[in-house]
Amino acid sequence: MALPTDLPSPITPAQIRAGRGLLKWTQGVLASRAAVSVVTLNMIESDQVAPRAKTLTSIRTVLEGEGIRFIGSESEGFGVVMRPRARPEEPVPSETPKKATSRSMRAAG
Numbered sequence: 001m002a003l004p005t006d007l008p009s010p011i012t013p014a015q016i017r018a019g020r021g022l023l024k025w026t027q028g029v030l031a032s033r034a035a036v037s038v039v040t041l042n043m044i045e046s047d048q049v050a051p052r053a054k055t056l057t058s059i060r061t062v063l064e065g066e067g068i069r070f071i072g073s074e075s076e077g078f079g080v081v082m083r084p085r086a087r088p089e090e091p092v093p094s095e096t097p098k099k100a101t102s103r104s105m106r107a108a109g
Contacts (some may be wrong), residue, residue, distance in 0.1 A: 011046045011060055011070050012078050019068040022082045034058040 020030050031041040036055055043049040044059075060070070072078035 005067065009070070009073070013045045015070050015078055016041075016059060016063070017045050018080045019063040019070070019082075022068060022080065023063070023066055026094060030062065034062045038076050 015031075019026070020037070027038050027041050027045070032039045033060075034055075035058060040049075040055065044051045044055070052092070064070075067083040069081050069083055070078070071081055
């Protein structure tokens with residue numbers, strides 16, 4: 001039976017730390033968003049435990065959702081890049097401008 005080739009490559013503890021660093025996130029932020037405990041994330045990042053595939057998928061999904069891309073291979077080395085964020089759309093001017101209120105009107109009403 002052939003293994004599927006569309007599976008993402010595993011991510012390393014260093015890549016998780018680097019991705020978090022690019023986002024300027026604490027372990028607490030990533031742990032919360034990935035629905036894992038801070039202790040678990042700390043153990044994964046410090047290579048103290050072999051994480052479950054589901055846990056790594058959750059961490060990967062959160063980081064990739066924020067623009068982090070995991071790159072590299074065993075022979076080339078591993079790394080991360082951060083995709084530029086899309087510019088927010090220009091705010092749409094409101095159709096009805098707000099009326100200016102004088103100070104005396106605000107104080108009185």
